[in-house]
Amino acid sequence: MTDLAYGTKxxxxxxxxxxxxxxxxxSISKSFGGVRALDGVDFEVLPGExxxxxxxxxAGKSTILKVLNGVHKPDAGTVEVNGRVLTxxxxxxxxxxxxxMNYQEMSLIPTLTVAQNVFLTREARTGQGxxxxxxxxxxxxxxxxxxxxxVDPRARVGDLGAGQKQLTxxxxxxxxxxxxxxxxxxxxxxxxxxxxxxxxxxxxxxAKGVAIIYVSHRMDExxxxxxxATILRDGRHVITAPLSELPIDKMIEHIVGKRSKGLADVxxxxxARGEVLLELKNVTGLHKPDNLSLAVHRGEVVGLAGxxxxxxxxxxxxxxxxxxxxxxxxxxxxxxxxxRKAGDAIxxxxxxxxEDRARQGVIPAHSVASNLTxxxxxxxxxGGLEDRAKVREVADAQIARLSIKTASRDHAVSTLSGGNxxxxxxxxxxxxxxxxxxxxxxxxxxxxxxxxxxxxxxxDLAAQGKAIVFISSELSELLVAxxxxxxxxxxxxxxxxxxxxxxxxxxxxxDSGHRLQAAERKLQVAIQQALTAGQERSHV
Amino acid sequence: xxxxxxxxxxxxxxxxxFANWRQYIIxxxxxxxxxxxxxxxxxKGFLNPxxxxxxxxxxxxxxVMAIAMTFVLSAGEIDLSxxxxxxxxxxxxxxxxAAAGPVAGVLAGLATGLAVGMFNGWLTTRIGIPSFLTTLAxxxxxxxxxxxxxxTAAVPILSPGYSWIFGGGSIGPIPVLLLWTLILGVVGHVVxxxxxxxxxxxxxxxxxxxxxxxxxxxxxxxxxxxVISSMAAALxxxxxxxxxxxxxxxxxxxxxxxxxxxxxxxxxxLFGGMGTVIGTIVGALMIGLINNGLIxxxxxFSQQLIARGGIIILAVALSQKKS
Numbered sequence: 001m002t003d004l005a006y007g008t009k010x011x012x013x014x015x016x017x018x019x020x021x022x023x024x025x026x027s028i029s030k031s032f033g034g035v036r037a038l039d040g041v042d043f044e045v046l047p048g049e050x051x052x053x054x055x056x057x058x059a060g061k062s063t064i065l066k067v068l069n070g071v072h073k074p075d076a077g078t079v080e081v082n083g084r085v086l087t088x089x090x091x092x093x094x095x096x097x098x099x100x101m102n103y104q105e106m107s108l109i110p111t112l113t114v115a116q117n118v119f120l121t122r123e124a125r126t127g128q129g130x131x132x133x134x135x136x137x138x139x140x141x142x143x144x145x146x147x148x149x150x151v152d153p154r155a156r157v158g159d160l161g162a163g164q165k166q167l168t169x170x171x172x173x174x175x176x177x178x179x180x181x182x183x184x185x186x187x188x189x190x191x192x193x194x195x196x197x198x199x200x201x202x203x204x205x206x207a208k209g210v211a212i213i214y215v216s217h218r219m220d221e222x223x224x225x226x227x228x229a230t231i232l233r234d235g236r237h238v239i240t241a242p243l244s245e246l247p248i249d250k251m252i253e254h255i256v257g258k259r260s261k262g263l264a265d266v267x268x269x270x271x272a273r274g275e276v277l278l279e280l281k282n283v284t285g286l287h288k289p290d291n292l293s294l295a296v297h298r299g300e301v302v303g304l305a306g307x308x309x310x311x312x313x314x315x316x317x318x319x320x321x322x323x324x325x326x327x328x329x330x331x332x333x334x335x336x337x338x339x340r341k342a343g344d345a346i347x348x349x350x351x352x353x354x355e356d357r358a359r360q361g362v363i364p365a366h367s368v369a370s371n372l373t374x375x376x377x378x379x380x381x382x383g384g385l386e387d388r389a390k391v392r393e394v395a396d397a398q399i400a401r402l403s404i405k406t407a408s409r410d411h412a413v414s415t416l417s418g419g420n421x422x423x424x425x426x427x428x429x430x431x432x433x434x435x436x437x438x439x440x441x442x443x444x445x446x447x448x449x450x451x452x453x454x455x456x457x458x459x460d461l462a463a464q465g466k467a468i469v470f471i472s473s474e475l476s477e478l479l480v481a482x483x484x485x486x487x488x489x490x491x492x493x494x495x496x497x498x499x500x501x502x503x504x505x506x507x508x509x510x511d512s513g514h515r516l517q518a519a520e521r522k523l524q525v526a527i528q529q530a531l532t533a534g535q536e537r538s539h540v
Numbered sequence: 541x542x543x544x545x546x547x548x549x550x551x552x553x554x555x556x557x558f559a560n561w562r563q564y565i566i567x568x569x570x571x572x573x574x575x576x577x578x579x580x581x582x583x584k585g586f587l588n589p590x591x592x593x594x595x596x597x598x599x600x601x602x603x604v605m606a607i608a609m610t611f612v613l614s615a616g617e618i619d620l621s622x623x624x625x626x627x628x629x630x631x632x633x634x635x636x637x638a639a640a641g642p643v644a645g646v647l648a649g650l651a652t653g654l655a656v657g658m659f660n661g662w663l664t665t666r667i668g669i670p671s672f673l674t675t676l677a678x679x680x681x682x683x684x685x686x687x688x689x690x691x692t693a694a695v696p697i698l699s700p701g702y703s704w705i706f707g708g709g710s711i712g713p714i715p716v717l718l719l720w721t722l723i724l725g726v727v728g729h730v731v732x733x734x735x736x737x738x739x740x741x742x743x744x745x746x747x748x749x750x751x752x753x754x755x756x757x758x759x760x761x762x763x764x765x766x767v768i769s770s771m772a773a774a775l776x777x778x779x780x781x782x783x784x785x786x787x788x789x790x791x792x793x794x795x796x797x798x799x800x801x802x803x804x805x806x807x808x809x810l811f812g813g814m815g816t817v818i819g820t821i822v823g824a825l826m827i828g829l830i831n832n833g834l835i836x837x838x839x840x841f842s843q844q845l846i847a848r849g850g851i852i853i854l855a856v857a858l859s860q861k862k863s
Contacts, residue, residue: 091753103753109750112743130735
């Protein structure tokens with residue numbers, strides 16, 4: 001299957017063509033600040049079907065859903081719901097047209113109760129027109145009974161765990177008697193048994209003629225619940241086909257597609273790996289990781305792969321002292337360390353470049369120089385005052401070392417591009433001269449060119465003798481950046497393999513694009529296998 | 541979620557009172573302070589019905605403004621202009637009564653509140669200036685206007701009818717000011733707890749993004765709470781004017797701090813999303829109670845300020861949930 005050109009569509013399914021569509025989106029385009037998120041995408045969902053929407057990170061799934069529910073206005077194209085063309089493109093209009101969507105916890109108010117959230121803006125009323133929370137609690141309990149799950153309608157949402165929040169979010173969406181129900185990753189925080197009950201319920205809704213759009217990274221789930229699937233890649237429509245024509249390996253093929261050359265041709269600097277700098281022995285965190293063992297050597301980049309909730313970021317937080325390890329042992333340079341707070345990890349030589357750049361990584365309004373030296377202020381003082389010459393010197397050195405593109409060291413970080421902001425974050429931690437560097441989604445939200453640069457930087461740092469833990473949701477990046485890849489699911493490490501294990505010997509060495517694509521497929525399969533293995537374990 | 545962990549969650553379910561005692565600290569504190577004053581100040585006439593009614597009279601204006609402030613804080617905003625708006629209203633009301641009679645006075649008072657509130661709301665929701673700054677600036681503007689139009693002089697009110705309804709009168713032993721507080725308290729409580737508007741206010745303050753995603757027009761909610769707050773401040777000004785039978789720019793000066801303290805003491809969150817009108821009224825009464833007790837103790841003004849600050853800090857500290 002080499003012909004995966006953009007825009008191929010399966011032939012019309014005969015009995016489908018006659019039925020009026022519940023959702024018909026035609027040639028939808030949408031750009032954000034010059035970046036094309038959707039490019040002439042067609043998307044059609046029929047009443048009474050579960051339609052899976054698939055694609056990798058940045059494929060345009062969430063953008064098209066936000067166009068459908070009125071959060072984004074399309075630049076071009078039309079949206080039709082049950083034959084009615086939407087014109088205003090507001091959340092109110094979409095709701096009125098019968099679209100209900102869960103927002104991955106985005107639409108819950110933590111200070112209100114479960115029932116108050118489920119019935120927000122359409123509260124149950126007493127005869128006098130006053131809000132009747134008791135009635136809302138009764139109706140909410142009914143919805144949870146239908147789903148056969150247990151959530152207390154009177155509990156405050158802020159006090160709930162992730163799974164219960166997700167069930168509340170789902171209850172809020174299905175409580176609306178919608179004609180089109182959109183479920184965006186509804187199962188990430190759910191226990192297997194709850195997913196099962198959700199599926200039973202979705203089948204009942206389907207029988208009533210409700211159209212269901214189901215977004216998930218878990219292909220095994222898609223294979224069980226969906227009737228048809230639409231796959232997007234890089235903002236374009238790739239294929240729409242019945243599930244019977246889309247076995248899991250084919251889905252993966254369409255999702256991965258042909259790799260753009262940029263990443264595949266990153267030149268890797270390598271060095272022979274040295275002694276173990278970071279070692280985890282059966283480490284268990286508050287929720288995750290679960291009994292994780294891991295060793296990272298000097299000069300080595302180890303990637304953590306897995307889906308949302310697999311425990312990658314939790315592992316990073318444990319390694320960097322943000323969250324405690326409850327059991328197990330962490331050794332840095334062979335010495336056991338106790339990490340109670342981030343400062344302990346920094347003292348031991350471990351630095352975390354956190355996931356949320358804007359909130360946790362930089363102070364956007366401050367200058368490049370002041371951000372770069374924030375972590376080592378104590379060392380840059382003379383007589384209790386800031387040693388400005390020293391600050392300038394250190395800042396300039398980092399700007400040169402990381403080739404940060406900025407007009408000057410005195411410019412605010414907010415004026416830099418995303419990729420260069422990320423370099424500032426990395427530079428800030430490098431100033432501490434750590435032995436172990438943990439990077440959590442270092443390329444999130446930056447363009448492809450800068451991504452290659454960040455990855456090259458990561459390789460260079462490893463070649464300079466650092467041990468690096470690299471977390472990314474983009475498989476191609478992991479494959480380009482890492483020497484070893486650990487696949488996680490449910491807080492556990494399921495595979496720990498050298499990068500070369502993902503190479504397909506049949507693809508010729510010089511064809512870097514195809515080689516990367518083949519490796520990505522293999523890694524994708526490994527992640528799905530890990531998921532299944534994780535679920536079987538939690539069944540026991 | 542396994543049955544075992546579900547049971548564990550149920551086991552931790554809050555028993556109504558003891559698990560949540562911090563939530564009720566204001567009521568406990570109120571009773572404790574009342575009992576302490578009753579025991580120590582009885583010989584100075586603390587429990588005398590006249591003294592107790594005086595506390596109510598002195599607290600009414602704070603309570604009226606604090607009820608509205610509960611809405612503002614619940615929506616995640618703040619209104620620092622209430623004291624100055626009350627002062628401005630005493631002047632506009634007094635001048636309108638002098639010129640055209642009591643009905644004109646009432647209309648002038650309401651118009652003052654409406655105009656200021658809409659201006660505050662417009663600046664905050666349309667121009668995008670944080671309400672902290674909008675209302676801080678408005679505080680100065682309102683006071684300046686009041687000084688300017690009154691020439692910094694007191695304007696007498698010579699309408700007994702007006703003064704009876706707005707502040708001075710009583711029905712049998714019950715002061716009219718108590719009725720105002722009670723009526724507005726009941727209305728405020730029902731609106732916040734049991735109407736769609738109240739729920740939208742709490743949702744907006746509890747999570748603005750989530751509220752917007754849920755289809756709530758959060759800008760309109762914020763606009764309206766700021767208008768309500770200014771209208772309540774104007775009413776408080778009308779009560780000041782009626783009680784003291786004059787309009788003076790100094791009336792209500794500094795009240796914004798007592799008003800915000802009353803709401804926060806009552807359990808309303810400064811960060812939005814949580815508010816209770818009943819708590820606010822008890823908070824306002826508690827501040828009045830403390831003021832009254834400290835005066836009866838014979839403390840001078842400087843000592844009163846220190847003691848009152850200390851008690852408020854203690855009460856709010858006790859009500860904080862440990863994170």
